[in-house]
Amino acid sequence: MKGRNGGKHVTTGYVILETGEIFPGTLIGNRKNQTGEIVFNTSMTGYQEIITDPSYAGQIIVFSYPLIGNYGMNHLFTESDKPHVRGIVTGEICGSPSHYQLAESATTLLEKYGIPCLTDVDTRALVKTIRKKGTVKAIISDRSDVKPVSSDEKQLVKQVTTKELLFYDNEGPHVVLVDFGYKKSILAYLQQIGCKVTVVPFDYPFEKIRSLNPDGIVLSNGPGNPIDLADHLDKIHMLTQCYPTLGICLGHQLIALAYGAKTEKLPFGHRGANHPVKDLRTGKVFITSQNHGYVVIDGTMNENEFTVTFQHVNDRTIEGFTHKTLPIQTVQFHPEAHPGPQDTEYIFHNFIESIHKIGEMKYAVK
């Protein structure tokens, strides 16, 4: 046991679902009780990006792939400065990883941040239960007689957003990235295609954003229920009326809500690196990276204003839309991937094109 878990403290542990099911396993680390929304991710690799993606704040992730941690953690693939998950559940976790860029093992990183890892779990049975019962709360504990504690999860975005403005200079258009819990690879893509980027907190006022003189706006991914951000919808509406805008995941949901559409919780979410999505304009199917529990309800978008551009092939849910006259485009999936296929990185190029078009129009008017 010692070798397998990298010499970490281990004890018998459990994950106990709100719906009553109990799954035993081996608890690694000293953190004894953690409650969160239990979700599963089907990616075969990319656990480092997943663990550090702020969209997972407040959630316990079950990895359906049987072995996690074999290449450890490095300094290259983090999506933020620290892990945001409440806990992880695996079939097997590798305590003695091997990789030429290895910095530390997954269990060492999690332990450092007080995040429990329950391993040796029958994750297949657990995932099947979540699929049947829907996304529920669960607790990871060293005892089998406890229940998930109730907690207010409405402040998740506030916990993960930047506290100060972040500036990244570049030659190209100036994009303000509104940070609801952005993944670093969104910033990296914008930089890669030449954008100057300013990251602002999610509650940064409209007038202040305007004074930054942006050419375009990106509304980022982030944790929690989009409706908890209802107070920010007027600002989002105003931003999209004034600037070319790209909404990614939570950003997509918020733009939909700002224009009067409704969102709902999926039975067990889309979390993985092989979700097929159809671009309804071309009929082409792309394999996408996804991580969301909510969707925009079909038929609630104003059809005179918006066109649905992307649809999930499996359950036909909405995966993106564009405005009919304004340069607004949104995607429910993750064009920046990390982890997962980069087939849809053209979304970033489309966004930059829309910024250039507006620039040309302004120039023509002058």
Ligand SMILES: NC(=O)CC[C@H](N)C(=O)O
């Ligand atoms: N990745 C995200 O932005 C997730 C959006 C939202 N929190 C959801 O679960 O649907």
